[in-house]
Amino acid sequence: MKKNFNPVINVIKKWNSISLIKRIICGLIVGTILGLAVPQASAISILGNLFVGALRGVAPLLVFFLVMSALSQMRKGQKTNMTFIVMLYMLGNLLAALSAVLASYIFPITLTFSKNTNTADIAPPSGVTEVLTNLLMNVVDNPVNALVNANYIGILAWAVILGLALKKAGDGTKRALENISDAIATAVKWIVNCAPFGILGLIFTTISEQGLNVLLDYGMLILVLVGTMLFVALIMNPLVTFICTRKNPFPLVFTCLKDSGITAFFTRSSAANIPVNMELCKKLGLSEDTYAISIPLGATVNMAGAAVTISTMALAAANTLGIQVDFLTAIILCVLSALSAAGASGVAGGSLLLIPLACSLFGIPNDIAMQVVGVGFIVGVIQDSCETALNSSTDVLYTACAEFRDRRKHPELYTTNAPSGENQGQSEVYANSVK
Template sequence: MNNLLKKLNRVSLVKQIIAGLVIGVILALAIPGVAKPVAIFGSLFVGALKAVAPILVLFLVMSAIAQHKRGQKTNMKMIIFLYFLGTFLAGLIAVIASFLFPVSLKLTAGTEGMTPPGSVVEVLRTLLLNIVDNPVNALINANYIGILAWAVLIGFALRSAADSTKVVIGNLADAMSKIVAWVIKFAPLGIMGLVFESITTNGLSSLLGYGKLLAVLIGCMLVVALIVNPLIVYTMIRQNPYPLVFKCLKESGITAFFTRSSASNIPVNIKICEELGLDKDSYSVSIPLGATINMAGAAVTISVMTLAAVHTLGIQVDIPTAILLSVMAAISAAGASGVAGGSLLLIPLAASLFGIPNDVAMQVVAVGFIIGVVQDSVETALNSSTDVLFTAAVEFRKWRQEGKVINIKKTS
């Protein structure tokens, strides 16, 4: 058994995940009745990630800020600027693609009982209320905006604490990271169970009916990942950005695709930052922060799904309104984690720009849930990989200005 485990550890996690994916598909198509118990692996995996991720964010951010030395420069302002720039450009790309490749939907019911936000003011109000949420409630409900706010406040309060206290907080942060790493080691089994359950429950045919919509959504996210983001990175480092882009997509994007959780992918991104030799004072804050506010994939989803409803109803859209939709998508996406249902429940808010009734918009949300098994995975992969990509780009820009050699190929 020990020899078998050693051999498995030599195989990369990506290859193990692909193997789990293939096995899950085969079991679902060949012997769904006999293999039904494997679905429990998916539930256990997702449950473990959901349980540990909020505590991980709390201790990581708290530790990073508490141990930051006064007067020590970080790159946070530029990183946050890139987060919002990338999210806005993603929404803009989605708007352009929706005009070039208009999609019409067969609207269905199935969203009874869900309450979307009614205006941008309501989104911002919810965001502010989540910031001041009770810390225990924030942890229980996985309110990452609230967790982040409390972690920052406690971190600043602990900056004048004794070094021994900071060491304890740092050790707790390391321990939570190690627990998440242990959970992710079981990703192949978890993914096998998730894929099996998805196929046996929904069937492959449920996705084929929305093939064009999925193609536009995924196409936009690929354009952002492979064209827009590399251009942003190039403006920062002034050299070929693709070795860094592909490293982030391979090592961060793939695991995020299957876990479908940016928060759970934080240890993966931190490990990549360590490999790249980045400044810990920056990435220890920017990575957890990015998991909360860097939502390019969500901006794409909000824009594409909203304009699909617009095209379905035959509504004419002018350019200023389309640009306004990009801005609204970027603002709303940043607060998506604080709204029940994530990015999909922000679609009615964007649809209100075009006078679309709420009941019709909620039918579009129902379509989003049908394709969510693919859409949400790709969205999370884009969001999470971009966190580490922009963090590294800003750090490499600083290196370039200092005359240091940036050898991205070596780190890849």
């Protein structure tokens, strides 16, 4: 009987020996071909739904037990670099919003509102106060409810509280937490290994349901949104990385975009990409005590792509209505967008609900602002994918920047050996950053 399974096992081993990125590219190609050739084969979409569902299902447990285990075993005086990481997150939001404002001045956009888009059931927040209040209320959410609803702010808060409380627990309890955390991490590896099939289903769904023609009427808007996000990813982020590491930033930037941005592009959820980002942080040799907290926190507050979307769409609405926006007001919009983006939901389309908040700065009535949200949903097939890729990859990038900056300043506190199992590109990133 064993011999009958040998060919299957050999095929699986051969498949797993191929790099994940190459397998994902295969899934992309096959999904695109199937979406164009047999769009009626809706059963293929199940692969994408299963993949995203599995990631969303395991992520809350991973964050909860990983943070709790890390904090319970943290030694007194151990560094986590969290203060600097949070500063980078907020700086990234602000720089992204500023980039969007400048792009909108250079390439002014006007909108054609769609009468067919239903936004009647959408309830955007009424102001920044409501956004921040919601964030604070999420902190004190019932821990079971936070796990069930994937409220990562609440999950983090309770994991930190329990982790600190368990620092005085016995070694057996701490080992049990560590074993549970390791078991969940292993399950995450199995799920991430299925990414090529999940992405095949996701790209099939996009191509078969949306097609390509729906985007042509909004081509200029998409170009400005995507172009600004590329500017942030390839110009602003490398600049911040260089300032932190004093080394060539592009190996690290491209590693984050390749290993985190690609999967985030198709899952369209920063929350669902948390397990992927934690795996990447581990491969980069970052401190688990830091990334166990910074990655789930970044999935909630590090929203550079959302800041771009909010600023661009609000200014496009102002241009459409003939409202003149002076530079001082634009700067206020940058700050508002950066703060609002930190409260954007880490799920697909989460930033769109904050557009009315930015539109209110220009006195744009809510019914018009909701039509802008409707346009956002139309272009969301591209905009939201690029936005999530930028958001999620930057979570890892800024976490790495903070640690590599600290390694540069305090090399005696860190080992100089790269973690085992890295590929050549990751080894180069590690070596460039810790020398």
